[in-house]
Amino acid sequence: MLDQLPPEVREQLDVLLPLVMERGLGLLSAILILILGLWFAGKLRLWTMRAFARMPQMDEMLQNFFGTIVWYLAIIFTVLAVLAKFGVQTASLIAVLGAAGLAVGLALQGTLANVAAGVMLLIIRPFRAGHYVEVGGIAGTVKSLSLFTTELSTPDNVQIIVPNSDIWGQAIKNYTYHPTRRLDVTFGISYGDNIGKAMGIIRAEIEADARCLAEPEPFTGVLNLGESSVDIVMRVWVANSEYWNVRFDLMQKIKERFDAEGITIPFPARTVYTVNPAKEAAE
Template sequence: MLDQLPPVLRDQIDVLLPQIMEGGLNLVTAILILILGLWFAGRCRAWTMRGLDRIPAFDDMLKSFFGTLVRYLIIMFTVLAVLAKFGVQTASLIAVLGAAGLAVGLALQGTLSNVAAGVMLLIFRPFRAGHFVEAGGVSGTVKALTLFTTELATPDNTQIIVPNSDVWGKPITNFSFHPIRRVEIIIGISYGDDIGKAIEIIRREIGADERCLKEPEPFIGVASLGDSSVNITTRVWTQTANFWPLRFDMTRRIKEAFDAGGITIPFPVRTIYTAKAE
């Protein structure tokens, strides 16, 4: 069939056909490399995290970070390999990307600052996964730290994504860092009640709760004289995990013990005088 074509056209086909076949083969090879590279990147992320699981006390937040980092590196090399199949000089491409990266970096200073902040958070470790913190103006339990963001979960299990630069650039309050915390409860009693009896009731309730630590020693004292009450401050130490349960239970138990012991908790009373009409 080709013999019936004009000689000029046959010559062009003879020249173009190998190029088309080579280009098609390169395209198929590039697609296979891309598919295998993406698959391998995902597998390497899983293998990295699985290997880090075998290291005792290795933080879950770091496992996710390093797994994601390995995945991105493999994807980057995969893209370079795909471009090389199309004849792109990867060495010069890397140089061009470096120059372009500098320009893009200047334009995306906010995004790069998130990456830098994420690295600083990983180095100095002000919190770990599972810690309850106040950071970037919000509070929640730390779930994950990525290159760009920190993921928190509020007590009602709402997801909050905070840019790393906001977390690193503002004060961080870590409520879970220390193993023990101090619970402070302020309760007012009437001026006519026996202060010593009220303090003894509180001391008895503290002693009956095993969650209250003996050391540091609990403190009970008169904090202030209010408008309608004598305010007694109670401070006890407990394990961090018991902070809120103990605070809620102790407040209720002291109130019930005061009721049983005849100690009253006053509430503001207003006396209104009205002018008598003439």
């Protein structure tokens, strides 16, 4: 059939057919690379998430975050490989993407700093949801931790949203991290009262409260000799969840026992002198 074509047409076909075959094979290989790249990117994301899931300290949000990062990187390499099949100079494209990434990074420094801090907080886990923490002068119960911010709730139910970079750069006090906590309360008694009797009352109330732990052993002692009082410190270990309940109850019971046993708690007293200018003038 080709022999029946005019010579000039056969010459053009001889030139075009190899070109079409070459381009067609290039197109097919590009499509194959794209399909395989998308499949491999999905598998790589799944493998990454499973690998991080084996780490007990790794949060589910962090697993998804790293999995997504790996997926995007695989997609970028796949697109570059496809473009190379079409003769695109990927070196210059990579340089352009690098410059664009640098510009975006500089423009979003604060946001990226929050993300970096969020990743570190999710990995190290200095606190979890439900913990009561204090950081940078802000105290509250942790409600949630994301890549950008941490949500706290104050005891009076006020919501506080704190950027993660502000938390990561500060000392963190976690009051809920350990299962037990030491309760310190100071009582001031008058200098004329019996110190041994007062400490005996405190120890008796501690022993009567089953929520107070026997180990470590409770402690009572004279902490300070103040201007108007002898300060006795009580130190007792309690379960973290019972800290405030035990504090409130012991302070009330010890005060009531002090009143019943004649132990007085001094309070500031002030003498006020009044002057009558008219009377002084008459004298």
